[in-house]
Amino acid sequence: MQNRLPQIKTSLPGPEAMKVLALDHEFVSPSYTRDYPLVAKRGEGMMVEDVDGNVFLDFSAGIAVVSTGHCHPDVVRAIQRQAGELIHMSGTDFYYPLLAQLAQKLAQIAPGKSPKRVYFGNSGTEAMEAAMKLARFHTRRHRFIAFLHCFHGRTFGALSLTASRAVQRNGFGPLLPGVSHIPFPNLYRCPFGHHGGECSPENEVIEYLENLFKTIIPPEEVAAIIAEPVQGEGGYVIPPKNFFARLREIADRHGILLIFDEVQSGMGRTGKMWACDHFGVAPDILTTAKGIASGVPLGVTIARADIMNWPPGAHASTFGGNPIACAAALETIRLLEEKYLANSAQMGEYAMKRLADWPKKHPLVGDVRGLGLMMGIEFVKSQKSRDPNPEARKRIIDRAYQLGVLLLGCGESTVRLMPPLVVERDQVDFALDTLERCVVEIEK
Numbered sequence: 072m073q074n075r076l077p078q079i080k081t082s083l084p085g086p087e088a089m090k091v092l093a094l095d096h097e098f099v100s101p102s103y104t105r106d107y108p109l110v111a112k113r114g115e116g117m118m119v120e121d122v123d124g125n126v127f128l129d130f131s132a133g134i135a136v137v138s139t140g141h142c143h144p145d146v147v148r149a150i151q152r153q154a155g156e157l158i159h160m161s162g163t164d165f166y167y168p169l170l171a172q173l174a175q176k177l178a179q180i181a182p183g184k185s186p187k188r189v190y191f192g193n194s195g196t197e198a199m200e201a202a203m204k205l206a207r208f209h210t211r212r213h214r215f216i217a218f219l220h221c222f223h224g225r226t227f228g229a230l231s232l233t234a235s236r237a238v239q240r241n242g243f244g245p246l247l248p249g250v251s252h253i254p255f256p257n258l259y260r261c262p263f264g265h266h267g268g269e270c271s272p273e274n275e276v277i278e279y280l281e282n283l284f285k286t287i288i289p290p291e292e293v294a295a296i297i298a299e300p301v302q303g304e305g306g307y308v309i310p311p312k313n314f315f316a317r318l319r320e321i322a323d324r325h326g327i328l329l330i331f332d333e334v335q336s337g338m339g340r341t342g343k344m345w346a347c348d349h350f351g352v353a354p355d356i357l358t359t360a361k362g363i364a365s366g367v368p369l370g371v372t373i374a375r376a377d378i379m380n381w382p383p384g385a386h387a388s389t390f391g392g393n394p395i396a397c398a399a400a401l402e403t404i405r406l407l408e409e410k411y412l413a414n415s416a417q418m419g420e421y422a423m424k425r426l427a428d429w430p431k432k433h434p435l436v437g438d439v440r441g442l443g444l445m446m447g448i449e450f451v452k453s454q455k456s457r458d459p460n461p462e463a464r465k466r467i468i469d470r471a472y473q474l475g476v477l478l479l480g481c482g483e484s485t486v487r488l489m490p491p492l493v494v495e496r497d498q499v500d501f502a503l504d505t506l507e508r509c510v511v512e513i514e515k
């Protein structure tokens with residue numbers, strides 16, 4: 072693909088896209104939520120070409136997955152080499168070198184000094200499921216504490232933690248007993264209703280939790296506290312700097328495990344390998360998926376070796392850690408360490424500098440926030456009321472698509488920017504110029 076910037080040649084969706092949409096609407100599960108009718112055919116680096124030859128600049132990365140860009144040649148080579156040698160064997164019943172090598176690499180780069188072990192699944196939700204089972208098994212306790220607005224996946228265990236949107240739970244209950252949700256310390260939308268200046272939600276969240284422990288949740292029954300270090304689907308919300316140290320202290324005091332879900336925020340997305348590195352706190356169990364293998368399905372659960380003490384047969388997966396996924400992951404990590412982790416930090420800083428004065432310039436923009444290339448712009452009806460503005464968000468995302476930039480939303484009215492970590496400065500400029508043009512058009 073020649074293009075480094077968008078080129079739109081047909082009306083959208085184009086004629087070939089229309090045919091796929093008709094087929095999809097007839098046969099594919101209607102549970103998916105597509106914001107706009109992009110029908111992808113090819114991807115290369117930052118660019119995606121649709122079935123009509125239109126080329127888009129991708130600031131969604133397949134929901135934060137293609138960390139090294141679309142079809143990075145080194146990742147493609149690693150996949151092709153592995154596909155010619157061994158596609159599947161099942162790490163559940165046999166050994167192969169890549170599984171052990173990837174486990175060693177992940178154990179080395181995982182946060183915290185203690186030795187680690189790694190469990191392999193196929194997705195973020197499976198990584199969370201394994202983390203929950205391991206926490207119960209290790210502690211012999213049954214309760215979990217999670218945060219409102221968090222997203223941890225959609226299988227029954229993970230869904231019991233997820234508290235992002237009611238539609239994700241509606242009709243599926245009863246879910247796992249023993250899961251309690253507490254507010255997340257959101258600085259822009261203080262869960263305790265204080266706005267502007269006097270808000271320090273981390274203190275109130277900690278107090279709230281301590282109070283639960285004194286009243287309705289015996290801490291001796293709690294296996295784990297689960298958090299996304301940066302809330303993803305919930306709105307790209309970054310908690311106060313000292314929050315996780317406080318949570319770590321409470322967890323330790325009560326023998327409760329701390330699980331960080333870095334399915335979305337891990338693998339360099341925030342400019343460091345792990346989002347929790349920004350807070351200087353290591354969890355007992357860490358999950359990651361999305362960006363780990365540049366688009367090949369893989370989810371991992373990394374735990375302190377003394378915690379991952381379950382016996383043979385306790386948990387496993389036929390496909391988890393499939394050789395092709397392991398090859399793609401090892402190559403992805405190599406590329407991240409070589410250059411893209413640094414690029415994520417640099418480009419994120421550059422973009423955040425450009426975004427910093429948007430709330431001053433644009434009445435529709437309530438807040439901008441970000442770490443590395445995990446950035447959110449929250450749209451409001453008025454800056455004074457801070458009422459969420461999902462209609463403006465929708466119009467902005469639709470218009471950006473028409474102009475060739477692929478964006479996604481999160482939270483109630485936030486646009487998230489999560490390009491592949493290979494993004495270059497002129498592409499950041501193009502995406503932000505386009506986004507700003509959409510905001511100005513809608514403000515008129």
Ligand SMILES: Cc1ncc(COP(=O)(O)O)c(C=O)c1O
Nearest residue numbers: 194195196222223224303334335
């Ligand atoms: C933080 C987090 N955890 C878990 C999941 C679930 O991952 P998957 O969709 O791969 O099952 C997601 C997916 O968006 C996520 O963002």
